[in-house]
Structures are given as structure tokens and as C-alpha cells.
Amino acid sequence: MTILVLLGFFFLWLVSREFRRPNRMDSFTITYTAICFTLGVLCMIPMVRHLQLENFLEKNAEALTDGKEVHLSCTTALESMFDRFGAAGTGNPYTGKIVIQYPYCKYLRGFLKNPDNPTIHELWSLNTFTHEAMHIRGEINEQKTECQSIQRNHVAAVLLGLRESTADRAAIRYYKELYPRKKDNGYYSKDCAPGKALDEKLPDAIWQRSSEKYEGFGRWRQN
Template identity: 30%
Template sequence: MLNWVSAALLVGAVVIVVRWLHARVDAVGRTRAFPWFSTVCLVALGFACLVPGLLRARLEQRLSVAAETIVGAPVEVRCQAFGGAFVDAGADLGYVAFGPDGVPERATLIKRNQCRDLSAYLRSSKESPINEQVVAVHVLTHEAMHMRGFKNEAETECLALQYDADMAQLLGASPRAAHDLAVTYWQNVYPRMPAGYRSDECGPGKVLDARLSGAPWSVLE
């Protein structure tokens, strides 16, 4: 929506300049002053409205690169814009669409708040992330699992928490900080997830244990 506002403001600046060019001289032959103030204000506001979109595109690119490493194929991570968040009443924090054949799109939408938390995590030292940042990193991993083809939420959630440390490292965390983030999610967040997202078979040595070195129950070497 801000892109449209930006376009309107820049078009307004062009209209002012064009009108001035067609009426530079008044009825008595005097040259009219160039409308610097209105033109500069409209141009400045127009470019200012472009900034959020440019920052979002930069964040999306960073997140896409990390996610596609986990997925093993090119993917697109999109962050929810302000307009989408304004009308969104859903409780999900991310979304991947599956086709009628059960094949997922290689694209995901991450909700606005979680993208904000991911942006904050990227700018941080990543040594002591707040709970919202831990969850946001996991949401990105969870949606990456969906893009790999896993549909069942309990299975997807369990596999995702075993890849959280890898995702955190892809986002710039040290191995120790990444492992700590995965452990934090496993111990503090996962037990409070809705029943549909949890499984008794999720844990060390259980059915959903993928035996990954980055699993939160693994020993960090």
C-alpha cells in the first residue's frame, strides 16, 4: 500500500512541475517562482514511503537464502505488509500453501510481527535472544519444513525444532548461541504448543528423532 502512496506522491510532484512549466509567466509577463517547497516535500515523502518496502525486500532476501539452505531448493520468503496485517485475523504465524496434489508451494508468508522479530534478531548479537525472537526463528524453520513437503503439523513441528540450530547459524548465530536457541524452544515453548503441534514421539530416540547433530537434545561438540 505504501508503494501506491509513494507513486501518488511522486506523480503529484511531477504534476506540479509540469503545471509550472506551462505557466512560468503570469498574465503581466512576470516569471513565476518555482514551487520548490511543495515539490521537494512531495518527493521526500514519496521516497520515504518507499523505505519500508525496500527494507522488507532486503529482509525477505536474507530469510529466503537461509530457508532455501534448509529446504534444499530455491524458495521465497515473504513478509506480511502493513495492509495485510491490518485485515488479518488469523492466529497462524506463518503459512505455506499446498496444492490439491499435496505438493507445497516453494514460498511462505511470515506474519508481520514475526518478520519484525526476525529483523531484530538479525541485528542483534544473537547471544541472548528474547522469547519472541526464538519463536520467530522457529516459525521460519517450521515453514521451511512445510516447503520441504511435510504437511502434518506435529511431525513438521518436531522436525523443525531439530533444524532450529541450523537456521539460527544461517542467520548469523554462533554454534553455541544457535544450540542454546534450539534448547530454549524445545524446553520452554514446545511443551506449551497446542496439542495438534505436539507429539509423544518427539524426543531423543523416539520415532520423530531425525538424529541430527543440531537437535536440541544432542550434545554440542
């Protein structure tokens, strides 16, 4: 995207250069300027979509943070390559800053576009969004943060525009299938279960809902 944006600025600079010339434009120059303008705008579209996604995620993250202000950014592919932490995202409760790495913002966009049949990575990306919002609420213990996230993934998905039943299925699938895979990395706790120590007893907690919604969810999409 960075290269496209630079290219976009270059084309728009070519346009501005033509407008700064003192002579009247002939038909060739008008065509040339129009082509440069079109190319400039086309190159800028990914950046506009990127900013729109950041803005949309930031606004909805704030609905999960008990009113705490959120500053959310999705890194570019280039920034992700130089990321030092190697995590899908980070959330800083002291600054309110959430950073989601490029692939996970891309997966999240894909999930929101096609929520009925998500890939494993798309479900990870939903939980990344919710998990980082839980950090902004003030929790820094990873096991507790993850369990808070599990208890709100369906709420987050609805905020992001999913139908309630689809959001439920995604959240239940994350809890039942993907969460146990975190057993070795410090995020998993056996106390993250109904009636256990990390159960917040939320009236709408995902594990209180019917498991029928989980049945027949279908196969993972492979890409």
C-alpha cells in the same frame, strides 16, 4: 506500511507533475519539489526494508528445503488483520509458498538485530521460519514438521547470520522452554526427543549438543 507507501507514491506523483509542467521551475518550485521528493523517498523506506527482508528470508529458507524453490512473503499489518488462519505462518509444499504474518516477521527482524537476549515471541518467530521451510520440504504432519524444525532451528539461525553459539542457545531454549507449551495444540509429540521416533539422528542435532550452552542464557527480554 500500506498507507505510507500510498503517501510515498502521492509525493512522487507531485514531483513528476512539477517536471511535466512546460515552464521553468522557480526557486520556490524547486524547494517544494525537493521536499516532496524527500518525503516520497522517506515514505518508501519501510517498503524497501520489507522487500529486502522477504528476499533475505526466502534465499535462506531455500537452504533448508533440500533445494525446493521457496516464494516467501511477509504480510503487512493490514493483511494480517484479515488473515483467516490465525497462524504465525503457513507453508504450502505444493506451491513452495511461505507466508509469515506481519508480527512474526517483525519479531524475526528484532531477533536478528538483538539475538543475544530474545523475547519469547522472537524465539517463536525463528521457529516459525524453520517450521514453514520444513513444510516446503514436503512434510504436512504438524508434529513431524515441528520436530524437524526443532532439529534445525540452530542451522536456520546461523543461515540468518547468528553466531553459532547464539544460534545453539536460541534453538535449545526453544526446545526446552517453548516447545512443551505446545502440548495442547497438536504440534507437540513426546517422540520428539533424542533416540525417539521423530529423532532424525542428524549428526548436528541440537539435543546432542552441550547443555552448558543453555545454562546462563539469561532472562527473557520483556518486550
